Amino acid sequence: VSQSRYEVKLYALSIEGNHIQKVAHFPKSNRADFMRDFNSTVARAIPRYQSDYPGGSFWARRYSAEYLPGVEDIEESFFYTVLQPVNDGLVNDIKDYPGYNCFEDAVTGTEREYKVVSWKKYNDAKRSNKSVSIEEFTETCTLSYARLPGYESLSQDEYADLLRAKLAERTAEIIRARGDKPCLGAENLKQVRPGDLPNKTKNSDIADHRPRILSKCPERRSAGEAWYFSTYFHYKDCSKRYRAGDLSVVFPAGTYKPPAFTRAFTGYII
Numbered sequence: 001v002s003q004s005r006y007e008v009k010l011y012a013l014s015i016e017g018n019h020i021q022k023v024a025h026f027p028k029s030n031r032a033d034f035m036r037d038f039n040s041t042v043a044r045a046i047p048r049y050q051s052d053y054p055g056g057s058f059w060a061r062r063y064s065a066e067y068l069p070g071v072e073d074i075e076e077s078f079f080y081t082v083l084q085p086v087n088d089g090l091v092n093d094i095k096d097y098p099g100y101n102c103f104e105d106a107v108t109g110t111e112r113e114y115k116v117v118s119w120k121k122y123n124d125a126k127r128s129n130k131s132v133s134i135e136e137f138t139e140t141c142t143l144s145y146a147r148l149p150g151y152e153s154l155s156q157d158e159y160a161d162l163l164r165a166k167l168a169e170r171t172a173e174i175i176r177a178r179g180d181k182p183c184l185g186a187e188n189l190k191q192v193r194p195g196d197l198p199n200k201t202k203n204s205d206i207a208d209h210r211p212r213i214l215s216k217c218p219e220r221r222s223a224g225e226a227w228y229f230s231t232y233f234h235y236k237d238c239s240k241r242y243r244a245g246d247l248s249v250v251f252p253a254g255t256y257k258p259p260a261f262t263r264a265f266t267g268y269i270i
Helices: 029-050 073-080 103-108 119-128 156-178 184-188 219-244
Strands: 007-014 021-023 113-115 138-143
Touching: 007 103, 007 219, 021 073, 021 103, 073 156, 103 156
Parallel strands: none
Antiparallel strands: 007 021, 113 138
16 A cells, blocks of 8 residues: 555565565655555554464564665665575575565566555444445555666566576575575475574664665765765754754755654743
8 A cells, every 4th residue: 555655666575584675766755654654554464464473562673774876776685685585595596485575576567466454444434333344445455566777678578587587696696605504495484483583683773883875886885875974964954943943944855854843932931
């Protein structure tokens, strides 16, 4: 629902054991709104469809957002995302991964339709009308992926064949770098119970360093960091002035004003 509502261009989506990773473009500069709805929807769905969910907060902390400055970086992150099961040593081929992998949907232009219930509206309506039908609050939503930039001139078949070849090359590189260490395998993966903790996992705190700009090219990374930090400090200055009562402040493109109630009161209360 959020994808169509916010006109997001989704390139890749990976659902891992302890995190969700995606590569997306937000032409409407509405990433914060999209992520708010996405995270709340997932958090509400898990207790509803996973009966043994122990309860409590679902997300450990707020999401981390990194920027991709060039089309090459988008492609690099696309393959990093779809190859997560291979990178993590779970399988040697993403086709063997028992969970959802977006690669074939993305390269073939496949669209998947899902029935989504607006539970809040349904429950609100049911309080005053017990006979209300859940179908009235169910809509069909489509999950689709945008083509990677730079391949617009290719036909769908040419695009799929090219990316499958690139996937095979990258898969072989990962396995070669892993050496003699075997993968877990699909059958062993199926024996893992939902909610089980991994033997080893990455642990980080909200204050830990994270790259703001993801790029293997030092020039693009340097230019991206210069843009990011100039925008960051400009926003901090605008936010300070706005909260002090200056409503004429023009915020940097793609950023958001603080909520109005956080502005300092400059008058008198009698």
